[in-house]
Amino acid sequence: MLVHFVTDEPTKIPAIRAMLEPRYHVVPQLLGGGVTQISSNGALMVDADLRKKVRVEQIRLVLLELSCIPEKLFIVRNHARSMVAQAYALGATAVVSRPREIIFKLAQIEVAEKAARTDFAINSREIADGAATFSSMFSAVRCVKPINLSDAERATSEIINSIAQSGLSAWLDHVRRYHEGTFQHCLLVAGVAVGFAMDIGFASLDVRRLGIAATLHDIGKARIPLSILDKPGRLDPAEEEIMRRHPVIGYELLKDISGVSPEILDGVRHHHEYLDGSGYPDALMAPEISDLVRLLTISDIFAALIESRPYSAAISRQDAYKILCGMDGKLERSLVKAFRNVALVA
Known part of the structure; x- marks a missing residue:
């Protein structure tokens, strides 16, 4: 499964790859750069400082470019209240903090994809909007x-x-x-x-x-x-x-x-x-x-x-x-x- 990883710090990329590969194919992207690969499958994972206005605006642009990816996971350290609220305002479908939460959430997505469900009438956007x-x-x-x-x-x-x-x-x-x-x-x-x-x-x-x-x-x-x-x-x-x-x-x-x-x-x-x-x-x-x-x-x-x-x-x-x-x-x-x-x- 593809994990499109968007971050504001290049040092975060090796850590996420070490955690997820080879089970998942990680495609990294630094905020401010171009989109390297677009897929309607898998998950979009964002790890950036949501307290900075410039980062929030950059993420908005990325989310527009990658709107075809329904699953949008935001990593928020220690579940900081203001950043969790900002993540959901941006369209997060889940907010995770610790490695075990990340693995758990990706495993759920993977199982759902393998099940090849045909009930697409419910748009994940409705869930995100509700959250x-x-x-x-x-x-x-x-x-x-x-x-x-x-x-x-x-x-x-x-x-x-x-x-x-x-x-x-x-x-x-x-x-x-x-x-x-x-x-x-x-x-x-x-x-x-x-x-x-x-x-x-x-x-x-x-x-x-x-x-x-x-x-x-x-x-x-x-x-x-x-x-x-x-x-x-x-x-x-x-x-x-x-x-x-x-x-x-x-x-x-x-x-x-x-x-x-x-x-x-x-x-x-x-x-x-x-x-x-x-x-x-x-x-x-x-x-x-x-x-x-x-x-x-x-x-x-x-x-x-x-x-x-x-x-x-x-x-x-x-x-x-x-x-x-x-x-x-x-x-x-x-x-x-x-x-x-x-x-x-x-």
């Missing part, structure tokens, strides 16, 4: 700037259109080839929730309402420290307590924004509530939990179970559905039963 939207919203929250609701609405519309055209399975497969962590989870939850609503015959307005709630459901995580949010292992009790604050944080961030309906606020605040009262943050019981929240909770749990991570293998959709079935009393049995087609077939 860029989440990055923009998270960055706004971290910088204490207002959230642009139209961004969430646009991203939701793209997800709805993609799933309507090509189905949920194609969406899930594509998303799991992209960014790990919070952005991937948000894309997965939104897709699963939209697919669920479509499958059980929701009206278009209700599909959209649930989709926007899913798109925004984890916005509160933008205020959670990255050391907790991106921790590869299990959280300790103190960290778990901090993480559990994100639904209320999200609710507080959105409640005064014009156009955010009560149903969407309900979904953001209560997507971790269970029918038996064991959820959080308000320990609601079944009569207090709306239908939208019940659907969103199932979608959120399922998406979390099937996520791809470099540190642990995702479980199969079949096994994920079995776990949902084992949560009788916490999730509505009739909805879990209705979700079977979404989980296993759609």
Whole structure:
């Protein structure tokens, strides 16, 4: 597989070649130079200082010239927040930091190419745009700037259109080839929730309402420290307590924004509530939990179970559905039963 490697420092080229060759064919290019080879296959990998305006402009030109390459990996050391946001703004389909993440991501791309899929109706640009939207919203929250609701609405519309055209399975497969962590989870939850609503015959307005709630459901995580949010292992009790604050944080961030309906606020605040009262943050019981929240909770749990991570293998959709079935009393049995087609077939 071809890896088109774009960098701002020639000293980085031998290191990347030592890591990837001979398994991958590395074609290097220094920023400011000409394109040496163009291919619609493989991956474009960018390793440059995104804090420098001149580098960002040079990368924009390269991305225009190499727009035929769908996979665009950006290497960002230590996942620096500002550079990660800039990478997604430029059109990154994934941001990686350590060698094992690079190898993991390239292996995913290689497997996908060998599978020779024919479901090209979903454009990787839609995934990149969705990730860029989440990055923009998270960055706004971290910088204490207002959230642009139209961004969430646009991203939701793209997800709805993609799933309507090509189905949920194609969406899930594509998303799991992209960014790990919070952005991937948000894309997965939104897709699963939209697919669920479509499958059980929701009206278009209700599909959209649930989709926007899913798109925004984890916005509160933008205020959670990255050391907790991106921790590869299990959280300790103190960290778990901090993480559990994100639904209320999200609710507080959105409640005064014009156009955010009560149903969407309900979904953001209560997507971790269970029918038996064991959820959080308000320990609601079944009569207090709306239908939208019940659907969103199932979608959120399922998406979390099937996520791809470099540190642990995702479980199969079949096994994920079995776990949902084992949560009788916490999730509505009739909805879990209705979700079977979404989980296993759609």
